[in-house]
Amino acid sequence: MAIKPEVRKGVEAICEEYGKEPSPLMMILSAIQKKYGYIPLEIQEIVSGKTGIPVAEIYGVVTFYSFFSLQPKGKYVVGICLGTACYVKSSQQILDKFETLLGIKAGQTTPDGLFTIEAIRCMGACALAPAMSVNGKVYPRVTPDQVEKILAEYRSQEVKA
Amino acid sequence: MQQIKSPEILGKSIAECTSVIDAKLKGLNGKRALLICGGTGCLANGSDDLIAEFKKLIKENHLEDKVTINHVGCFGFCSQGPFVKIFPEDTLYHAVQLADVKQIVEEDLIGHKVCENLLYVDPVTKEKVVRQDDINFYKKQLRIALHGCSVINPDLLEESLGYDGFKALKKVLTEMTPQQVIDEVSASGIRGRGGAGFPTGKKWQFAANQKSDIKYVVCNGDEGDPGAFMDRSILEGNPFEVIEGMMIAGYSYGASEGYFYVRAEYPVAVERLERAIKDMEQVGLLGDHILGTAFSFRAHLRLGAGAFVCGEETALLNSIEGKRGMPRPRPPFPAIKGLWGKPTCVNNVETLAQIPYIIRVGASEYSKIGTVGSKGTKVFALGGKINNVGLVEVPMGTTLRTLIFDIGGGIPKGKKFKAIQTGGPSGGCLTDKDLDTPIDYDSLIAKGSMMGSGGAIVMDEDNCMVDVAHFYMDFICSESCGKCSPCRIGTKRLYEMLTKVTNGQADEQTLVDMRTLANVIKGGSLCALGQTAANPILSTMNNFPDEYKAHVIDKTCPSHVCKKLMQYWIDPIKCKKCSKCARGCPVNCISGVPGKEPYVIDQSKCIKCGTCLSGCPFGAISKR
Secondary structure, three states: OOOOHHHHHHHHHHHHHHOOOOOOHHHHHHHHHHHHOOOOHHHHHHHHHHHOOOHHHHHHHHHHOOOOOOOOOOOEEEEEEOOHHHHOOOHHHHHHHHHHHHOOOOOOEOOOOOEEEEEEOOOOOHHHOOOEEEOOEEEOOOOHHHHHHHHHHHHHHHHHO | OOOOOOHHHHHHHHHHHHHHHHHHHHOOOOOEEEEEEOOHHHHHOOHHHHHHHHHHHHHHOOOOOOEEEEEEOOOOOHHHOOOEEEEOOOEEEOOOOOOHHHHHHHHHHHOOOOOHHHEEEOOOOOOEEOOHHHOHHHHOOOOOOOOOOOOOOOOOHHHHHOOOOOHHHHHHHHHOOHHHHHHHHHHHOOEOOOOOOOEHHHHHHHHHOOOOOOOEEEEEEOOOOOOOOHHHHHHHHOHHHHHHHHHHHHHHHOOOEEEEEEOOOOHHHHHHHHHHHHHHHHHOOOEOOHHHOOOOEEEEEEEOOOOHHHHOHHHHHHHHOOOOOOOOOOOOOOOOOOHHHOOEEEEEHHHHHHHHHHHHHOHHHHOOOEOOOOEOEEEEEEEEOOOOOEEEEEEOOOEHHHHHHHHOOOOHHHOOEEEEEEOHHHOEEEOHHHOOOEOOHHHHHHOOOOOOOOEEEEEEOOOOHHHHHHHHHHHHHHHOOOOOHHHHHHHHHHHHHHHHHHHOOOOHHHHHHHHHHHHHHHHOOOOHHHHOOOHHHHHHHHHOHHHHHHHHHHOOOOOOOOHHHOOEEEOOOOOOOOOHHHHHOOOOOEEEEOOOEEEEEOOOOOOOOOHHHHHOOOOOEEEO
């Protein structure tokens, strides 16, 4: 995969911005993940070139933390909380329903690139259990019946756009 | 704000800000103060929209010079949010919706009449409660770590200064030697609130004894236990208090650099903490020669990236250093050789939040709270099958019964209490026989659980304890960092064995093997994650042997949770033959004749999705 020149520039700028901090790798990777949505090997190579940290080490860090992703994520990231408080209030059923309706498993992205399902660990919204989020927007006290409606909400945005 | 460059200026600022806050809460400024919860829970429930709506209506009604409006930190009573509190009357409205704003503005702000329909109603006495302190949920609480949360605007340094903020910092910098600070904290008896319960003063003393050009304070805000959100709420509600605690720690053992490590999942906490640090730098409360003394201190913020193991202190240090978050062997302990090889104390958010209070009131006063071995208060995140889900702070020694039934309001829908899980994935379950146990570090360990960071998840008769253990094992499996083989491989094997149990494929030998393997993992792991990984299994096996036996011998799940061991069933007598279930079934496995023959589920095709059960208008479908 070829990296676009503007992406290369952006990644290099991030490396320079955090370069003065002690042990900046985590901060650099977080910033790249936030800006571009994923950190493929080609981008890791750029980071390695700028920081002098071996690619093997960067790859090790990227694959260790669940926030960093090697593949692009869908336009809408659906996070279903599987923290204990949500789990005992049947959040697994919500996840099952999303998996059935979208035809993918947690951690995967739909072929059209629209939805990614993530099983997330506690977002601290335990009073709203079972809770889920789409691109950070929290949906409180979700029931399996609501799942179709939530998906439709985002699908209709696509039709409009 | 003006520069705060000397103890005198700080004293003056504190006095000024205190009178402002005082006037605000007592209405002495001729204005009424509206406080709206801006914690993550209430934000998700739309409290931001409430603020916008209030601002709009206040403007429309020309009340700008009669009402102030602020967002504050978590009220704790999250299941009843969003909250709106009005001073000086101290009226608390709960579960306020956008449509209610107009009523509050017109009836209360303009008409000075309490909106009765928005008051909290005590579920037992059915009486309406006006003031927060009169609600049962709050009566037995003692807020020390949560001081200022739900009162001050966490975005304003002035509000912190007006509500006891930085009094303790002033005291240590002007009246106490570093050793006196350590002695005071040691004498208070406070133990680390992150889970292990190591005496905080002792930890600081270790670091103080080290000679080094540079030392660090690290604040552990990597609150990974599912179901725990006390650190998040403290950082969201009063970040200044935690920074102050960190600075006092730094002063006590000679550290000049502090690092906050906070979960990236907590964007609100991160934003507020970042702003607090910046504002303090601007007025000179962070930086060189604080208050004109020799003490210099800088605070930095680092974000986690979604790895539970980073809550373990040495893994956390590796993560700050830009490495994989894997634990280091101890000794050497971080107090001797920590961040970048320098002496470092890693303290939990809640521990640091208690430090300013200890300094303000003194060790002897603080140590009056709690039990012999555990002093002070502990914040718990009550969650799961409990009426009053939320954040509670109680003195150590409070019993589980008080926590669950008096404060927590008992179990919803009249169901029976089964267990309370404390300590997260490292902890264990406590049952009704333990309800009168006073909660402290030692008593919980004696009962086979642990304090942990304070997550407390209540389970009722509908929860299957084998399934709960299975859930935790899945969590531990995916969060094991992989360094120690017993943890990496062992937890996976344990998970597989448990899966067999929940599928009805296990025999009694499986249970014996599970116990053996659990003990191997315990003994063969470097860090607490591995050492405690088997606790959820051992604790449920010890407390609920019958449930395990039912799964293994009778091949049934008594709570009808484990899908392979339960069936959905239509009662032919109750069935009204309406066909609703058959139409809703995603795999078309329900058949019957509308109006004529009762419906039947083809068990060989059923995927146990439960759609029919939740959809049946006549309650004819049940699990068995």
